[in-house]
Amino acid sequence: MHDADIEPFFATLAAANPQPASELEYSSVFELLAAVLLSAQATDVSVNKATRRLFPVAHTPQAILALGEDGLAEYIRTIGLYRSKARHLIATCRILIEHHGSRVPRSRAELESLPGVGRKTANVVLNVAFGEPTMAVDTHIFRVGNRTxxxxxxxxxxxxxxxxRRVPQAYRRDAHHWLILHGRYVCTARSPHCGACMVSRWCDSAPGTAG
Structure with missing residues (x-):
């Protein structure tokens, strides 16, 4: 993709979806952190299904810690890798209580020090909760970034x-949302919907483009 193509590429995505948002369901920064931690190698749909049962019962670090690892596991057992995720989330809750006053920290280093929180999860929290222009690269963004x-x-x-380096400043805040949604619903891993793609004219891989 040529540099000159990037502005119209994002302008088109922005016009179609001016206020993109995460498809994870949450009502606090802590719930967002917990949901993103649980979403590793799992779909947002499966995480939302589990947290709809979990969050009404336990939606704070103290409440989840009180459930214990086995108690938490019962709520999230439909999510892949639920045992290790329960262990990580319990450990994270303990650290939040003991070292952060039960609040989710705002620095990347502090977020990445939490069990089960890697760079992608930290980027999601920094972007969605705190408005920082981070790029949370999941499998969808990885595919779209390379394919286009x-x-x-x-x-x-x-x-x-x-x-x-390449995303214009005006689009930084929402870029990862647009790219995730584009990869999830249009630029799919198998049989991408190029005929229905509104940005195919700027894509290196779309049929009929010069690449």
């Missing part, structure tokens, strides 16, 4: 760094 030529890279970090 917008941000080619062999690793998620490489794609993230390319996005930080």
């Amino acid at each position: 030529g917008l941000a080619p890279g062999k690793t998620p970090l490489a794609v993230e760094q390319q996005l930080e």
Whole structure:
């Protein structure tokens, strides 16, 4: 994707969805952190199904810690890797209570020090909860970045760094939402819907483009 293509690419996505949002359901910064932690290698649909049962019962670090690892596991057992996620979330709740006054920290270093919280999860929390223009590269963004030529890279970090370099400032805040949704519903892993793609004219891989 040529540099000149990036502005119209994002302008088109923005016009179609001016206020993109995470499809995870949450009502506080802590619930967002918990949901994103649970979403690793799982769909937002499966996480929302579990948290609709969990959050009405326990939606604070103290309440989830009180459930214990086995109690928490019963609420999230429909999510992949639920045992390890229960362990990580319990440990994270303990750290939030003991070191952060039960509040979710705002720095990347502090977020990434929490069990089960990697760079992608930290980026989601920083962006969605605190409005920072971070790029949370999941499988969808990794695919879209490479397939379109917008941000080619062999690793998620490489794609993230390319996005930080190439995405215009005006679109930084919402860019990762647009790219995730585009990858989830249009630029799918198998049989991408190029005929229905509103940004195919700027894509390196779309039929009929020069690449």
